[in-house]
Amino acid sequence: EPEVTQTPSHQVTQMGQEVILRCVPISNHLYFYWYRQILGQKVEFLVSFYNNEISEKSEIFDDQFSVERPDGSNFTLKIRSTKLEDSAMYFCASKIEGNTEAFFGQGTRLTVV
Amino acid sequence: AQSVTQLGSHVSVSEGALVLLRCNYSSSVPPYLFWYVQYPNQGLQLLLKYTTGATLVKGINGFEAEFKKSETSFHLTKPSAHMSDAAEYFCAVSDQAGGTSYGKLTFGQGTILTVHP
Numbered sequence: 001e002p003e004v005t006q007t008p009s010h011q012v013t014q015m016g017q018e019v020i021l022r023c024v025p026i027s028n029h030l031y032f033y034w035y036r037q038i039l040g041q042k043v044e045f046l047v048s049f050y051n052n053e054i055s056e057k058s059e060i061f062d063d064q065f066s067v068e069r070p071d072g073s074n075f076t077l078k079i080r081s082t083k084l085e086d087s088a089m090y091f092c093a094s095k096i097e098g099n100t101e102a103f104f105g106q107g108t109r110l111t112v113v
Numbered sequence: 114a115q116s117v118t119q120l121g122s123h124v125s126v127s128e129g130a131l132v133l134l135r136c137n138y139s140s141s142v143p144p145y146l147f148w149y150v151q152y153p154n155q156g157l158q159l160l161l162k163y164t165t166g167a168t169l170v171k172g173i174n175g176f177e178a179e180f181k182k183s184e185t186s187f188h189l190t191k192p193s194a195h196m197s198d199a200a201e202y203f204c205a206v207s208d209q210a211g212g213t214s215y216g217k218l219t220f221g222q223g224t225i226l227t228v229h230p
Binding site for chain 2: 031033035041042043044045048050055056091093095101102103104105106107
């Protein structure tokens, strides 16, 4: 069964460093998302991506964040200069079209020290 | 704007007992509603969804949920709990993608289900 794949599963980085979280969405999907879940809190929307551009973003998704689909298969989230409060589980999701369910990856646990 | 409220951050039941996890939503447009389950150290797995049509929807692992527009609710039930149901459950709402919407999900705060032998 097709699945969304995220790498790495766990990343530890020093405050101020840049990190790139990688996702391979399901191959025929058209809508892509990043969500995050700070420990003990709800899952929060960060950004959606459609037709090779950001379609919607939350107030969390400030200038420190960027997304890219560099080669038609990978979908990346970059955090330019990490802060302690960026520590969270980051989930990538994709869907085939708008009116269907999203499929989530297993998540990348980012720890900023 | 959309929002989801899950009543009860923790629910504890005995094995074999009824499971009822409550979800109320707010949406200015007809909603799409979802329940996701998260097992420890794993991602989010879709249990069931409501988009249009029949208001009682059945999902995996014996779960079902009923969309009640008048009550703005989408409660999750299972007649008989199993130990393997222990997990965190998230209710989520999405508006229909199209126009200015791209189908983002707004999640509730989650309910941790504990099942006792």
